[in-house]
Amino acid sequence: MSLLQIHEPGKTPQPHEEKSVAIGIDLGTTNSVVGFADEKGVRILSIDGHNLVPSAVGIKDKNFVIGKDALKLRDSNPQDVITSIKRLISSSAKEIPYFNHKIENKEQDAMALVKLEDQILNPVHLSSEILKYLKNKVNDKVENQINQCVITVPAYFPESARVATKDAAKLAGLDVLRLISEPTAAALAYNLDEAKEGYYLVYDLGGGTFDITLLKMSKGVFQVIATGGNTSIGGDDIDFEIAHNFSQNLKDLSQSGQKKLLQISKEAKEFLSQNPDRLWKNGKYKLSYNDLEKLSEKIVSTTIKGVKNTLIDAKITEISDINEIILVGGSTRLPSIKNALKDYFSKEPLCSINPDEVVALGAALQARALTHGSDKLLLDVTPLSLGLETMGGMIEKVIPRNSAIPCSIAQEFTTYQDGQNALSIHVLQGEREMVDQCQSLGKFILKGIPPMSAGMARILVTFTLDADGLLSVTAREKTTGIQQSIHIKPSYGLSHEQMATMLKESYEHAEEDVKQRLLTEACVDAQQILNVLTTALENDRDLLSEAEFDQIRTTSNELAALLEHPALEDRNKVVGVTKNLESLTQEFAERRINKAVNKALKGSEI
């Protein structure tokens, strides 16, 4: 709707708008956690008596079992249970070097598929089952159903994985208000804005991912300055090193044998992290803290190198400029990580909030801020560069990594052959120079370019990233105005059709329900524009001429009449009249924005 409302910082939205409630979800590789914030404060919502829900999905007699029950099932039927699903979401089947479950399409450059009982499943579906479980468990306990959330993703999550996460939420019937990065959420949980202004580094080592985020706090705004890390290293790799140490021919073991040995290795790691001065023993296996330190050395030093690179990216030369180092993720319990960071920064890292819960707490605070207004603001960046394929398989970067989002950047390209009438636009993500080293996000073709000599056509390609970091690309030939655009769907992700089918399947009583929902949504939107319009007319009627006012009044009356007793088949009519009213009020909205901006500018001149 075009009646853009501008409110002063810190003021909550219009009083007549009902405030919705939203939860924060940390959809983790190993565990998932739900947080909730209200006027009383922020807390973890325990599920079946536990704060952490194992991110495990199993199938028993054709029914999904999630969390603890899935882990229990794993003891008897390891082949029917899957864990670390998040690793499958962030890369394509052939890029996953090692996984705890058989991947059905190992050779394909497509989303990985796994088999549980006799069902072939993709990671979006599996993640949605976890989200659905969390949502239902939370809603069992509350009066008003909650279906809005903020979900955290690793800062370094590629475009495709962000889309997949949002798709999973949609399948679970959850409306995602915002995807925020996990390290940023952790920083929010530590209430750093109340601390002194300056730079903060978040070091987040989870089960399967490693993220570094550098934040700057000033004037109540959290700015993400730089991000770095690696989506394919994590605490699981240390388990793998330990398991490999126990048994050199790990890969020859059966699937269930491998799973068991990895589980034992994880126990060894956790025991020694807490009791570094003791020896760990289990049957024929034993491990000392010294052994553990040696086995994790490579991974720890890789992460420290990542920290250094991120600081260079952010143009920070003095490490003393960093106020605090915040530890996130269960794997940061490993003492050698704390020590390595302490050595590098000459400072004790912050770890007073439970590293397994800190992200969900931050997500909950952000969910509260988004639904209830806040005097704080979070400004995020895109973690990876986005660009286009040019001649010779090279990449031309359009949006460099660490650009503040949302953003929209246009670049001009041209044809390379005389009379060329089409241009293939290949969108990629990554830091390397060549196409085959980066991740392909999608392709489309701009057709109908008029015949011109090579280099004469002017094709403007615009990359737009929204506040969730999701990309759309538009190409326009300037002389003719022909235009093509796409919303990026990962090339190994789900097609719109697949998504639609899955969505349809997830509605048990499909048609009627959907129609009703569509009607309700249309009416809510319509009511909202009417409410806003009423307020706008009260305040700024003087910006309209009599004729304009009359026209707006007639249409708004028509819409109000429609909303009195809407029937299912009225939906299109409601949408149509709403659209009419929106276009009628667009000019009015622009005048109001100008007025508000001018006022704001006057107020802030120094």
Add this chain to the structure above:
Amino acid sequence: MPVNAFETLGMSPEYDINLDTLSNHYLERQRLVHPDRFISKPSEEKLYAQQHSSYLNQCYQTLKDNISRAEALLDYHKTPFDSAENTIQDPVLLHESMDHREKLMMMDTKEQLYNFKQDIENIIKAVVLEMKNNLDALKDFHKAKKLILRLKYLEKLLTEIKQKEAADS
């Protein structure tokens, strides 16, 4: 609507700007228009917020950077910098760049790299000062274009030095 980056961020069109003031102005405006403030609003309104917020990000990026701010100022004075017609032809600059590159290749100790980095950073500071003088006081835009070219080359060199430093450590 304000049309250029200077006006949008409430800065006077000068090269010599206070970066703290710039950052404050940017954050103030971002607080008003960021999409997070419009989360419960209809989608078209969110789109407006996104466009405003994107534009602010773009303007801030332009003014923060020593090179793009100079280019924006040349645009403002209607004598835009065109990279196609401004290639390195100046023999002095050409000589300087070849000399620096040779030095960088020969360096192998941390200390050498560190000192070289300091030298380049000092040269950059001097060029920025010269740019201020030419853009703000003398309004010598021809000279400013030459300085932009030199700055571009020096910044690139600095990045390479830092990359080498990181790779070695």
